[in-house]
Amino acid sequence: MRYAAQNAKSPQKPKEYVGVKGEKITLPVTIVKTKTKANPHNPLGGTMQYIKMEDESGNIIVWFNAGRPVEATEGKKVVVSGTVSQHSIFAGSKVTHIKRAKIN
Secondary structure, X not given: OHHHHXXXXXXXXXXXXXXXXXXXXXXXXXXXXXXXXXXXXXXXXOEEEEEXXXXXXXXXXXXXXXXXXXXXXXOOEEEEEEEEEEEEEEOOEEEEEEEEEEEO
């Protein structure tokens, strides 16, 4: 019951996909979560960086960076550019995945 009361207080807009597959997008986002770990797909080592972002409408954008790690501080507002690689649904939310991204 408590959960229903909390949701009634703060209705959220449904999340949507951003762009279409293969399209280059550039938009202002807020970095929500970052995680860096060893890259299991590279026999020479290296790291893999997971960066979860939200645009101004609350839509979720995710980038798996296997290249040189970028500075990504949670809560920081940045402009991200990248190519939409796929759309998926995770935990009931629509997620846009990007590749070959740059953060400014």
